[in-house]
Every structure is written in C-alpha cells, then in structure tokens.
Amino acid sequence: MEVSGPEDDPLLAQLHRVQCPVCQQAMPAAHINAHLDRCLLLHPAGLAEPAQPRAKRRRPSESSALKQPATPTAAESSEGEAEEPDDGGESEDRESDDAPPTPSGARLLPDFPGARPGSPGGKGAGPRPAAAAAAGGASPRSWGEAEAPEEEEAAGDADGEDDAGRWDADAGAAAFGAPGGRPRAPAAEEVRQLLEGKPLADTMRPDALQDFVGQGRAVGPETLLRSLLEASEVPSLILWGPPGCGKTTLAHIIANNSKKHSIRFVTLSATSAKTTDVRDVIKQAQNEKRFFKRKTILFIDEIHRFNKSQQDTFLPHVECGTITLIGATTENPSFQVNAALLSRCRVIVLEKLPVEAVVTILMRAVNSLGIQVLDSSRPADPLSHGGNSSSESSVLIEDKAVDTLAHLSDGDARAGLNGLQLAVLARLSARKTFGKKGGQSYPPSRVLVTESDVKEGLQRSHILYDRAGEEHYNCISALHKSMRGSDSSAALYWLGRMLEGGEDPLYVARRLVRFASEDVGLADPSALTQAVATYQGCHFIGMPECEVLLAQCVVYLARAPKSVEVYSAYNNVKACLRGHQGPLPPVPLHLRNAPTRLMKDLGYGQGYKYNPAYSEPVEQEYLPQELRGVDFFKQRRC
Template sequence: MTQAATLFDPPAPLAERMRPRSVAEVVGQTHLLGPGKPLTRVLASGRLGSLILWGPPGVGKTTLARLLAGEVGAHFIPLSAVSAGVKDIREATAEAERLKGRGTRTILFLDEIHRFNKAQQDALLPHVESGLLTLIGATTENPSFEVNPALRSRARTLVLEALTPEDLLALLRRALSDTRGLPGTEVQPEALDLLARLADGDARRALSTLEVAATLSDPVTPESVTEAFGRHLPSMDKGGEDFYNLISALHKSVRGSHPDAALYWLARMVAGGADPLYVARRVVRMAAEDIGLADPQALRLCLAAKDTVEFLGSPEGDLALAQAVVYLALAPKSNSVYTAWKAALQATEGENLAVPTHLRNAPTQLMRQQGYGKGYAYYFDDPQGSFEQRYLPEGVDLHLYSPRGEGWEGRASERWRKLMALHGGVTPDADTDLQEQTEPS
C-alpha cells in the first residue's frame, strides 16, 4: 500500500507521475516511433548509437532518452549542461569504464547540450568515438548552430515535433483515468479542449495546468483553466533559430503586403522579449530593401520609429514599430535599388579601372596641365554635351538600375526611360510594364 503524501513529503508533480513507462505509452512522435520508423528499427536491432534529440520543450526528449536506455538494457547517467562540467564528464567516463568490465554499456544523457561550450563538447568526443559512452543529447536549439560539427558527425540528429491538440487531449484523458494521475477529477469537455489548445504542444505545461486548475474549481471549467494557465508569453530563443525565424516571417510578411501577419510576427517578437531597437534596425532595412524608391517616405518613417524606440523605450515605443510595419506592408514595393547596388558591388570585384580623365577632380594647375577635367560638359551649361559624354570607365558597359514600376518609382519610370535613351542605354519593356499590369484600370 502506497503511503499517503504529507506536507513534508508532497507527491511528485502530475507531469512527472505521468511519464510514459514504456515506448508503447509515448504519445506523438509517430514519425520516429511508428511502424518501420527510425527509432522503431533501431530498437528492433538492439543497436542504439549516439543521438541528438532536437525539439521544443515538453515533447518528451528526456522521457524518450530514459525509455531508449531501458529498452537496450543500458546504464543511464543523466546530466544537465546547465550545471554539469568537464569534471562530471570524467566521473561519468570512469563509471562507464567500471560497468564496461561487467558487460554493461552506458548511455550519457546530456540535457540542454547546446549550453556546453566548445571545450566541454570536445571533452566528450573521444569517449563517444570509442563507444565507451553512447551520447543522447537533448536541445531546443538548432544543433547546426549550437553543437560542434565534430560531435554532430558522431551522433544522429532526430527532430521531435510539438504535440498536436489531439495528442495532448489523449495525455490529459489518460491523466484523468490513471491511478498515477487525477482519477475522479471532473473536467468540462470545453475546458479540456481549451487546455489542449493553450498548451501549445507542450505536454508538461498541459499536465501542470490541469493539476492547478483542479484545485481551483470542481468541475474544472474553461475559466479555471484560463486562471491556472496565467498569461503565457510566446517562447523565443533570443539569438537562436526561433528568433531568426520570427524576423524572417516578419520581413516576408511585409514584403508580401500582409499587414495582419506582419503585426502578428512583430507582436510575437516583442512579447517574447526581443530587443525593440534591434527589431527597429531590421524594419529600417526592410524600408531600404523592399520599399526603396517606390515610396521614399518609408525610410524616413522607419528612422523616426527607431528614434521613438530609443526615446521612449518599451512598451511605449512599440506602437511606433507597429505603425512602421503596417506602413511598410501597405506601401508599394521595389527592390530596384537593392538589386542594382548588389550588382554594382559585384561589378567592382577585382577591378580598379581608371576614372575617365574628363571626370577627374582638377584642383591644381599641374592636374589641369595633365588634362584632368578637360572636356567635361557641365550639365547646366551644355545639357546635350553632358548626355553625350562617358561616365563609366573605358570599356565598361553596365545597366544596373531598372525601375520596377510601383508607386513613386513607377511615376518616375518615364523619365528614367528618356534618360537612358539620351545616354544611349537600353530600356527593356519587361522591366517597365509592371505598373500597367498591377494597377487597377
């Protein structure tokens, strides 16, 4: 008979009590554990190599590592990279050496492996390579960025997915019927559905919230779930893959002229703790890269938003960012200058061509005697001659800038065509017909 928990001996949290006891009890991750899938084949062979389990919080990385060790009959040493160091690795290695003499293999589980620095990760290499330690690392960060290539090459990376609402509902119902969980607790169906949605794919969060909600009302209602859940800030690994994915989504939503999506991704970043000034700098770049001369005011507005963020800070300055992002999403788009600038930089690679003599600066008598500035046609004195003279180095013929035909740039495209004709340039119809195709009649 199990001894009842007391004030001084409280029960383990519900999420801990409900950990799967076998691989068969694992919910989700069917792409790894379904029939014929990678982990299923590994377990069938009994040969478990080093792994890196990459996935969001609360999807079962630690649980899966424990279960895999049990399935292959290996000794399991759990460490957290938050607190462990090289000394702990040495101790684990010594223990693995002792067990190897008895015919027992050792699995070293390293939670949050991305927190180990290069030297600490390197300390693992020889023991993983020799097979003394089978490493299972768990991380919420992209291993491509956070795990040394040498260690990554010795371990297979498996991606764990966030649990679906259906997966979470199955876990919650199991917790309400299992003797380890909360048997007899009544939960309204709509409360269970709400909890499965709010948990955002995180089993630990779903079970922990259920446990708190059960203390707030009987039966558990949507209101008690909301109260137990509290205010959930979107997760974001500042400086990691999630962070740059959010920046990418914001930029692409602005470029795609979708103000609602742009506001959503901006809010995700700000609520997740991103530096507003960094976001402001990226917004200024969007104005230069994707709006350009289609709306020359966009850059000014974004610089003003950046100044507002610096002056007011957050949260007051966040509204200026939102204003800038909506403006950019609604603005006409042109990357003509961005494209032309990249082409200009490419055109200068490996070259140091002389400036034509008539374009050279001639501040001294000696320079003028050498012909600097001779024959230069000053536009305001000789417009015709100004257009006839050469402005690029001898032998260089470039066509870098071409207006895309939206907004201000579209209105200026007719002047561009005339200037190119005067300079003897080419004006492809494909680059100048966009306005006629996109503007309503």
C-alpha cells in the same frame, strides 16, 4: 447471560431469514453457509470461482451481543445444543451435520478476495460486498458511505462473521469495483497527495515507446529510429526540438529499455556538469567496456550549454564507441553544437506537439489521478453537498478546461501538465476556505476545475519564443516575407508573436527601416520616412505604448507598392566586384579630383565636363574603361 437466537424467538427467526441464491429457498441466516455448501455440491453450475480457505470465525463479544440480538453461527449452534438441547436448534443443527463435508476443509462459498482484518478497534475499513451483506440480511451500501460503529458491529455479529471476513474498502474496490463495474474513486485528499511534492510532468513520463505520442515522424511505428530503439541498437543522437516536445521523455524511455538489456545509462545536465564530470563518466565507461563488455549511454541534457572545448571532449570516445552520446537541445545544433561532433551523431528533429497529442497527454494524467471529466453540455450540480457515489470522483474537471489547457500550452506538454497540476491544487486549497466564505460549516463534497480556473492559472498563452534562439529569426523572417507579400493580416500576427514573446521593439523597428528601403524603395519613398519615425517613437515611449506605432508601420509597409529595383541593382554591383578577376580597374583620370598643382600636372580632372555648365545633356563616361556599357539595373555580370 445467555442470548437467545432466532431459533428461540420466532420473530427474530423471521426477521433474519434469507434466500439461497442457488435454489431460492428461504432459511435462517445463521445456516446459509452450511446450506450453500451442500447446495453447491448439488448444483455445480452455481460455483462461480475456485474455493478459498474459510476465514477463521470468532465468537461475538458480549458487548456486541447486548447491543443487538445476535444470530449464532452453525458451529456455535452445535455447541449450544450440547449444553442445552432445543427443538428448533436441534433440527437446524441436524440439517447442518447432514451436509456433505467439503474437500480438505475448503469452503465451497468462496471468500471474497482482498479480505483482511479491519482497522484497529475491531471495525472493518469499509462495508461488505453485496453477497456478504445479503447473508446478514443487510442491504448493500455504496463503498464510500460512512457507517456508525454500532451498526457495523451489529451487522457483523448478525451473520456470524467476524472482522477477518469483512471487506477492506480499498481492496474490495480494486477487486470488484464500485457499483456499475467502475473502481472506487479517490477522495480529494488522495488527489492532493498525488500532486504534491513532485511535478506532474515528471510523474507522467511514459516508460515505453507505445505511450510516446505526438512524434510520429521521428519515432513512428515504421521509422528506422523506432526499429533501432526496439532492438536496443541506440546510435549517437542529438534530439532537437522546442521545450516540452518530449526530448527528455524519449531519453527516459531509452534508459528504461537499456536496463532490460544490461546497458549502462548515465544522465548529466550541461547546466551543472563540468568537464571533470564528463571525464569521470568516460573513464568508467572504458572500464565497463574493457572488463565487462558493457555499453554505456551518456545523456547530456541542454548540450548546447557546453562550449566548443567541452564538446570536443566527446569526440574520440564517440568515434571509437566507448560511449553512445544522446544530447538534447532546444537550439539549432547547426549553430550550437560542434560540427565535428554533429557529424558523428544523428540529428532527430522533434516537432511542437499538436493540440490532439497534448489533449491525449492531459487526459492520461486526469485518468491516472482519478479525476472525473465532466461533460459541459450535461446539466448537473457537481458541487452538491449530498453524499456522492463511490464510483464518482470527488474532483471533477470540465472537458472544456482540458481543451483550453491544451490550446494555451502551445504544444508544450510540460506547460500543460504543470498548468493542470496548478489548477487542481488551487481548487483543492480553495475548498478548505469554502465554508468560511459561504457561511457553511463544511466544504463541498466535490471540487470542480473549470475553464476559468485554467485560464487564471496560466494568465496568458504559453508562447514559444526565444530572443536569442532560432525562433527569434524564424519570426522576423515570417514578418518580413508577409509584408513583402502585402499580407497585412499575417504581418500583424507575426509582429504580435514577437512582441508578446518579449522581443525588443527597437529591433523590430530597425528591421522595418531596412524593409522600407529594400522592398518598398522608390515605389513609395515616404515609406522610409515612416519607418524612421516609427523607430524614433519606439525609442521615446517604449513598450507597451509603442506597439501601435509598430503595428501602423507594419500595415503601411505591407500595403505600400513594392520595388526592389535599387536593392537588385546594388546586389549586381556587389556580385561584379566580388567576381572580378585580377586587380580592380583604376578610377578614370577625368573623374579624379585635383586639389593640388602636382595632381593637375599628372592629368587629374582633365577633360571633365561640369554638367551644370551645359544646357544640353553631356556625353561623358563614368565607368572604368573595362566596364563601359554595363548597366547594373539590367544585368548582373560586369
């Protein structure tokens, strides 16, 4: 069965006529390629990119020809002419034969990059770019738009192109981008696959110092440590900072840099490693240094979990240079790291990340996942069921949600990234049940993560507090100093930081009792009664009801008049006793008790004047002879 082409049917020829993009001449679509080969030789400026090998053509199948009249290719037209001459086909074929040959058989109209055979079944993975669609007389479509198999096959046969010349959607989007110059956005399931199986905080670790944000004081461009790390001259370090500030990430960057300089990098965790594991690493490091002159960097995460004897294992090997030790800790190394080991390492203090740095990290993760940030000030219907453009992501997040997540993370990038991962996965899971809840048979085409989703995932602010660590002492010190300065508002804030962080209320109450005597003292003697009553109330009812009791006592003590007269005088007494040279002076005899005859015979109690027995003031010395005239309320020295 012969299939007539556009040469035989004037109507089909008219329907399949296209315009040359170089010379603007209209012609049948079957001869556009041959015409462009000749036209580009005459107009070299139209050649936009180097020519690539021409894709192999294939005759249209009989089934596809029956579905829609096909336009034969230039090669097929010449074959048809040999079998059955035709006036229209002969003139058109002669025009093709007169075209000058291309060098080395190359096609002057460049093939689009990324072209490859389609998916099984002879159908391309996605629509073609605009130029290829124009050659076939079809209008360009969005990359994400689905296409019926019959229409796709007919369009491929109409312009004489087989599946080898058809664009793959992923490769095409990556090469040319979606309309508007933007890459093809991932679908919701692709985002789910990226998030499942591994924490986002671990996936987003940067590999270079240029991407390490928020620690400019420690590893900024002008710092000494930055210069040493870039030169691969890594000294022994103790990285000290709160959780999520970048200690492990900085070690990861050092590890990547070490691989480039053939430096061995070994990672151990003090939570699971034993002393034998450390000794094995040190033994291997000795062999590497002896036989291959190769350095070894040993990273110990949570080094404060090693006891003093385990930390002593590193001492000789760090000192002689067998290993370069990098330890990470959230605890104050002055208390948790051996002093001898601390003197052989440089302490790098990493601070809590500012909100701006956390926002930068979160936006980097959002962009890497292909999630679109939605401007909350712009009115839109992000959950529209209509087909969305391929350049617009199927997963969106409000810009307010990113800002809220950064603030709730409290400077912990790990908490922020994990919160983002949890919120997105929760919305993707809820997308599956949307149809059942809303009475629809299909889920929405786009998923929106809102500010409320982020708050619901974290429940409350991520508060950095450790009841046994340095933050415990930092907060109680801030509370004490705020009450001493009569700032009741600041005192309440630090009280809330401690209680919300899980502090024992009885510990706070004990500190208030101390404050009532130390800082308020005789200026308001009832303050001590108030503090003791608060302690008893906390003991009776516990948390969370005792929060109000503590708050009341804190405000009372902050607003009370202050006097450190007693506290200062007693400190003078202690200083006198500790600074005394020689034996302490004895108690004067007239101040001694004499319960027995022997003690009375020795002079105990002789000359003592019983004050109630006198109506006038009694002149009597109560200090030892060496301290006569000393007033501890006015002077410190004895």
